[in-house]
Amino acid sequence: MSGNSTYQPQSKVLQWFEKRLPIGGLIHSSFVAYPTPRNLNYWWTFGGILSFMLGVQIITGIVLAMHYTPHVDLAFKSVETIMRDVNYGWLLRYLHSNGASMFFIAVYIHMFRGMYYGSYKEPREVLWILGVIIYLLMMATGFLGYTLPWGQMSFWGATVITNFFSAIPGVGEAVVTWLWGGFAIGNPTLNRFYSLHYLLPFVIAGVVILHVWALHVSGQNNPAGIEPKSDRDTVPFTPYATVKDGFFMAVFCIMFAWFIFYAPNYLGHADNYIPANPAVTPAHIVPEWYYLPFYAILRAIPDKLLGVVAMFASILILAFLPWLDTSRVKSARYRPLFKQFFWLFFAVCIGLGWLGAKPAEGIYVVLSRILTFYYFAHFIIVLPLLGIFEKTKPLPNSISESVLGSKA
Numbered sequence: 001m002s003g004n005s006t007y008q009p010q011s012k013v014l015q016w017f018e019k020r021l022p023i024g025g026l027i028h029s030s031f032v033a034y035p036t037p038r039n040l041n042y043w044w045t046f047g048g049i050l051s052f053m054l055g056v057q058i059i060t061g062i063v064l065a066m067h068y069t070p071h072v073d074l075a076f077k078s079v080e081t082i083m084r085d086v087n088y089g090w091l092l093r094y095l096h097s098n099g100a101s102m103f104f105i106a107v108y109i110h111m112f113r114g115m116y117y118g119s120y121k122e123p124r125e126v127l128w129i130l131g132v133i134i135y136l137l138m139m140a141t142g143f144l145g146y147t148l149p150w151g152q153m154s155f156w157g158a159t160v161i162t163n164f165f166s167a168i169p170g171v172g173e174a175v176v177t178w179l180w181g182g183f184a185i186g187n188p189t190l191n192r193f194y195s196l197h198y199l200l201p202f203v204i205a206g207v208v209i210l211h212v213w214a215l216h217v218s219g220q221n222n223p224a225g226i227e228p229k230s231d232r233d234t235v236p237f238t239p240y241a242t243v244k245d246g247f248f249m250a251v252f253c254i255m256f257a258w259f260i261f262y263a264p265n266y267l268g269h270a271d272n273y274i275p276a277n278p279a280v281t282p283a284h285i286v287p288e289w290y291y292l293p294f295y296a297i298l299r300a301i302p303d304k305l306l307g308v309v310a311m312f313a314s315i316l317i318l319a320f321l322p323w324l325d326t327s328r329v330k331s332a333r334y335r336p337l338f339k340q341f342f343w344l345f346f347a348v349c350i351g352l353g354w355l356g357a358k359p360a361e362g363i364y365v366v367l368s369r370i371l372t373f374y375y376f377a378h379f380i381i382v383l384p385l386l387g388i389f390e391k392t393k394p395l396p397n398s399i400s401e402s403v404l405g406s407k408a
């Protein structure tokens with residue numbers, strides 16, 4: 001679906017190069033001439049913001065790695081040295097730690113946008129599944145990174161997460177020992193987590209390339225949820241989408257900067273400023289905010305193995321969304337009932353997030369069970385049935401008609 005490139009380099013040297021490796025033409029057809037639906041709103045700027053944030057995380061991470069020491073006796077101290085003695089080390093670290101949170105804010109907006117406008121439906125199923133794989137990789141990377149400062153939450157978070165695997169029947173204990181690289185969490189654990197934390201962002205970058213490739217094959221969805229039919233329905237990616245993406249990226253960066261300069265530790269946990277101590281368990285072990293809904297699902301179920309299964313299932317079920325949602329209409333704009341259930345589902349996710357931060361006792365457990373039930377019911381019961389029984393609104397004849405009305 002990439003625009004037909006008429007790209008011709010100006011200089012003789014570039015023409016020589018282009019003949020041998022037509023990279024200029026590829027960039028031109030993908031990011032300049034590429035036909036973009038004319039009705040995209042600001043929710044479509046988050047893919048660009050995510051690409052930018054991936055770049056920020058990789059660059060700040062590489063520089064942090066130049067000063068960080070992956071050893072249980074030195075890791076905590078090396079992070080304090082970065083904060084106090086390395087020139088602008090505090091800025092680098094706050095960019096990276098708050099950057100992780102911003103990355104997740106952006107990815108959640110990007111995913112809910114996809115769910116609202118039905119962007120996972122035919123012909124974008126593979127694009128969506130690649131997104132789910134990126135999301136899983138992001139969660140693993142975030143977890144591994146959080147262990148590196150070797151504070152109390154690093155250590156105890158690593159303990160809780162690695163212990164999930166002990167629930168595997170029969171071989172659970174052996175798997176955990178293998179993951180740890182010993183009989184307890186120790187230096188080999190920290191070293192392998194560091195190695196993987198450095199590696200995974202590049203794997204993510206690779207999957208993002210496939211994601212954007214798949215996007216360019218199917219073309220972008222849009223708020224009307226109907227495919228472009230003629231040139232009147234699209235505009236060239238540059239300048240229209242580039243300028244819009246750039247503007248919103250700047251707005252996003254203002255929020256990012258606000259956290260870095262005014263509330264750099266707001267999204268973290270105070271206990272991670274205490275060095276890891278295997279002999280002292282913190283009163284409440286809480287993961288980073290972006291894992292909280294899944295943590296609530298884990299703890300809602302009394303059986304350890306079933307809890308772990310439910311937690312992983314709550315993410316994996318996303319991959320089946322293109323087939324669970326049976327409606328032929330994509331956008332919630334033309335699906336009045338779906339729109340209400342979408343917002344209910346959104347509220348349930350926020351509710352689960354809130355519950356994940358509460359102690360697993362009394363009313364909180366009861367509420368977690370109800371919301372966990374609804375979370376799965378949304379995918380397994382509500383979406384398949386809505387597709388059959390919902391009366392959708394009439395779709396516009398074309399994207400330009402949805403923008404301009406009958407004038408189109």
Ligand code: HEM
Nearest residue numbers: 044045046047048050051114119128131132134135220221
């Ligand atoms: C590092 C993370 C990611 C990056 C850099 C990224 C990048 C992009 C870009 C550049 C676009 C096109 C612009 C836009 O629609 O906003 C896009 C579209 C899309 N992404 Fe992602 N993405 C990421 C993660 C995800 C995840 C986690 C999912 C879902 C689970 C996802 C699902 C989609 C879908 C369905 C579209 C097509 C949207 C449409 O055309 O309506 N992406 N992505």
